[in-house]
Amino acid sequence: MPASPPKVLVVDDEPQIRTLLKATLSRAGYSVVEAATGREALTAKSIDKPDLVLLDLGLPDRDGLELVALLRQEPRAALIVVSARDQTEQKVAALDLGADDYVTKPFDTEELLARVRASLRHRLASEAERQIVEVGPITIDLLERSVRRGGDEVHLTPKEWTLLSELAKHPGRVLTHDALLRTAWGPAHVGQTEYLRVAIRALRQKLEETPSQPRLIVNEPGVGYRLIAK
Amino acid sequence: MADMHSPSQHSIVVRIEAYAGAVAMVAVSTLVGLWIAPRWGTAPVDMIYLPAVLAAAALWGLGPALAAGLAAALAYNFFFTTPVHTFRMDRVTDVVTVIVLLIVALVTSKLAAGIREQARLAAAHAARNATIAGLAGRLLSCSTEEEIARTACEELRALFHCNAMLVAGLPEPRSLAAVPEGNRLTPSDIAAAALTLQSGEPAGRGTPRLQPAEWVFYPVQSSSGVIAAAGLARDDGVPPVNDDQLPLVANLLDQVALALVRANAEAESRDVAALRERDHLRSALLSSVGHDLRTPLTGIIGAAAELRRHGGEDPALLATVECEAGKLERYISNLLDMARIEAGAVKLKTEPVDLVDVVVAALKDMRPTVGDDRVTIDIADNLPLVQADPQLLHHCLINLIDNAARYSGAGAAIRVAASAARGEVRLSVEDEGPGLPQDGERALDAFSRISGSDRKGGAGLGLAIVKAFAEAMGAKVLAANHDGAAGAIFTLAFPKALIVKASEAADAG
Numbered sequence: 001m002p003a004s005p006p007k008v009l010v011v012d013d014e015p016q017i018r019t020l021l022k023a024t025l026s027r028a029g030y031s032v033v034e035a036a037t038g039r040e041a042l043t044a045k046s047i048d049k050p051d052l053v054l055l056d057l058g059l060p061d062r063d064g065l066e067l068v069a070l071l072r073q074e075p076r077a078a079l080i081v082v083s084a085r086d087q088t089e090q091k092v093a094a095l096d097l098g099a100d101d102y103v104t105k106p107f108d109t110e111e112l113l114a115r116v117r118a119s120l121r122h123r124l125a126s127e128a129e130r131q132i133v134e135v136g137p138i139t140i141d142l143l144e145r146s147v148r149r150g151g152d153e154v155h156l157t158p159k160e161w162t163l164l165s166e167l168a169k170h171p172g173r174v175l176t177h178d179a180l181l182r183t184a185w186g187p188a189h190v191g192q193t194e195y196l197r198v199a200i201r202a203l204r205q206k207l208e209e210t211p212s213q214p215r216l217i218v219n220e221p222g223v224g225y226r227l228i229a230k
Numbered sequence: 231m232a233d234m235h236s237p238s239q240h241s242i243v244v245r246i247e248a249y250a251g252a253v254a255m256v257a258v259s260t261l262v263g264l265w266i267a268p269r270w271g272t273a274p275v276d277m278i279y280l281p282a283v284l285a286a287a288a289l290w291g292l293g294p295a296l297a298a299g300l301a302a303a304l305a306y307n308f309f310f311t312t313p314v315h316t317f318r319m320d321r322v323t324d325v326v327t328v329i330v331l332l333i334v335a336l337v338t339s340k341l342a343a344g345i346r347e348q349a350r351l352a353a354a355h356a357a358r359n360a361t362i363a364g365l366a367g368r369l370l371s372c373s374t375e376e377e378i379a380r381t382a383c384e385e386l387r388a389l390f391h392c393n394a395m396l397v398a399g400l401p402e403p404r405s406l407a408a409v410p411e412g413n414r415l416t417p418s419d420i421a422a423a424a425l426t427l428q429s430g431e432p433a434g435r436g437t438p439r440l441q442p443a444e445w446v447f448y449p450v451q452s453s454s455g456v457i458a459a460a461g462l463a464r465d466d467g468v469p470p471v472n473d474d475q476l477p478l479v480a481n482l483l484d485q486v487a488l489a490l491v492r493a494n495a496e497a498e499s500r501d502v503a504a505l506r507e508r509d510h511l512r513s514a515l516l517s518s519v520g521h522d523l524r525t526p527l528t529g530i531i532g533a534a535a536e537l538r539r540h541g542g543e544d545p546a547l548l549a550t551v552e553c554e555a556g557k558l559e560r561y562i563s564n565l566l567d568m569a570r571i572e573a574g575a576v577k578l579k580t581e582p583v584d585l586v587d588v589v590v591a592a593l594k595d596m597r598p599t600v601g602d603d604r605v606t607i608d609i610a611d612n613l614p615l616v617q618a619d620p621q622l623l624h625h626c627l628i629n630l631i632d633n634a635a636r637y638s639g640a641g642a643a644i645r646v647a648a649s650a651a652r653g654e655v656r657l658s659v660e661d662e663g664p665g666l667p668q669d670g671e672r673a674l675d676a677f678s679r680i681s682g683s684d685r686k687g688g689a690g691l692g693l694a695i696v697k698a699f700a701e702a703m704g705a706k707v708l709a710a711n712h713d714g715a716a717g718a719i720f721t722l723a724f725p726k727a728l729i730v731k732a733s734e735a736a737d738a739g
Binding site for chain 2: 088089106177193194197198200201204211212213214218219220221222
């Protein structure tokens with residue numbers, strides 16, 4: 001932890017959820033600011049300058065996606081949206097608007113903390129470009145463009161490398177199907193999920209211990225893929 | 231139906247032909263007589279004319295028959311009675327012969343005309359019955375008021391060569407159907423329609439009531455009153471139906487009335503059945519809610535109270551809270567899903583899906599309930615991708631795993647398998663529970679409605695959702711028992727049409 005603990009802004013209209021999140025985050029060493037409405041959130045964002053915002057998409061006073069766009073403005077803070085279960089499209093829209101990740105209510109607090117860590121790490125890391133990403137037995141060298149599994153070099157096709165390096169640049173964070181397709185195949189192939197599925201399957205064959213029970217590259221149904229951060 | 235508007239010119243030609251024919255037959259008879267007379271005398275000759283007169287009477291009726299009789303009398307008189315080649319008659323028998331020929335012509339033609347008229351009536355009757363039966367048959371295949379009205383209008387248009395419309399409702403008659411579409415009624419037409427609907431009498435053009443209207447309206451009547459009015463109009467303004475055809479119109483409209491009454495009755499009974507089904511569903515849901523919400527809540531409240539009293543951190547009690555809360559959340563999800571299915575609000579968003587992803591995601595969500603070590607995964611290598619909605623599939627699998635965990639008892643193994651065979655991709659969840667009652671197919675029937683009472687809490691709901699979601703995606707749900715060993719197997723079968731061909735995903739490298 002740096003000298004001053006990272007500051008997290010919790011935006012939720014339900015007091016119980018704010019209480020739970022505050023307790024969880026405080027215990028994990030973060031300092032917490034609360035907001036119950038969109039308006040309060042925007043004020044707190046500019047005054048308290050949090051490092052990360054946890055935003056519930058179902059606020060009474062403002063449209064959740066509109067708030068995502070507003071909260072992404074400078075100064076930059078990591079942004080994790082919290083949404084109900086059946087709002088896959090909203091999750092994807094929020095990610096497209098620049099949210100770093102999402103958690104689904106009801107959430108496991110351990111998982112929430114993992115997401116917070118991953119998002120904050122990415123934010124710090126993007127200031128000083130990371131070179132080596134380690135995931136389980138896999139070592140990915142983003143500058144050398146090489147992948148090792150337990151010391152042995154793994155050979156990837158150019159598309160596989162593009163996908164893996166994109167995931168590795170954001171370890172622990174979900175990347176939407178379309179974002180991955182755009183990066184690896186170009187904007188014309190957005191929506192052609194089958195390309196992505198087949199390439200991910202090939203990557204798993206080369207990287208996973210049991211490719212039919214992947215632990216490194218996992219899918220979020222209907223949303224995207226995530227490289228599980230160590 | 232015969233053409234009812236034959237041009238009069240045509241019938242004149244027919245008449246001339248008939249008279250010419252009659253005269254021609256007499257001429258032929260005369261030639262025969264001229265051949266006979268020199269050999270056997272004139273006595274048989276008067277008989278020679280009888281067939282000609284009879285034939286003319288039978289074939290063409292009174293006029294041509296009389297013409298034939300007259301021509302025969304003249305020819306007989308001229309050629310065969312003495313003095314020959316004059317029209318004078320000396321013998322009484324010759325006069326009698328001529329008179330007899332004329333009487334035969336008269337009587338025979340009357341008889342023949344009567345028979346022909348009866349035949350014509352019978353044919354017209356048969357045609358009318360066929361028309362009515364045809365309409366009745368076509369109306370039988372219609373189930374809604376709109377279909378019936380449209381069929382009736384098409385039939386009326388074809389029969390009477392006019393525009394047709396069916397209207398109903400007072401005081402503002404509205405159009406149920408119109409052929410051709412887009413016909414507009416003038417205010418006086420609407421007044422005529424309203425008058426017919428009120429009085430049950432025809433109104434509009436060609437009737438004594440509201441003559442300025444362009445349309446003529448006839449009542450469509452059931453035993454309970456006038457339920458609609460059929461409007462007819464020709465573009466040239468001629469009344470489309472003549473008086474002879476009024477009984478046909480009335481009969482046709484009776485069929486329409488019967489069909490409309492039947493459709494109404496059916497719609498009502500469908501509504502009643504749907505209402506009853508909904509009531510059944512609601513009461514099943516209510517009892518299920520009572521049980522499935524209270525049981526985990528009891529666990530949570532009890533465990534929380536215990537923890538507070540003893541201030542302890544008993545891991546078993548904490549696990550109870552977590553696990554029961556998970557059940558509650560799944561149950562509420564299922565209730566919401568069920569509500570969405572019931573409301574027809576399930577939106578399909580399919581994409582090529584790797585079943586490996588689906589299984590991993592479902593097991594991750596179910597980890598608090600089933601743990602890691604209870605579940606074995608068996609997914610074939612190079613399983614084809616399937617076209618599916620990842621969210622719906624996720625909930626299907628969660629419900630199937632939940633169902634397996636419920637029935638297997640604590641710690642018993644659950645097997646999740648995926649394979650391709652016989653052009654299908656199958657995803658199955660197997661448990662070691664007591665298996666399904668009776669055969670699998672019967673058990674599957676229970677999916678379609680919530681029959682939760684005989685199952686452990688909420689399972690009916692979960693399986694009903696699995697079935698509804700699977701069918702929405704075009705996949706099938708199969709339920710069976712293990713051969714020999716204990717346990718049930720629930721399978722989602724993706725047919726060939728949902729399997730993504732390898733070539734479609736070829737450009738992935």
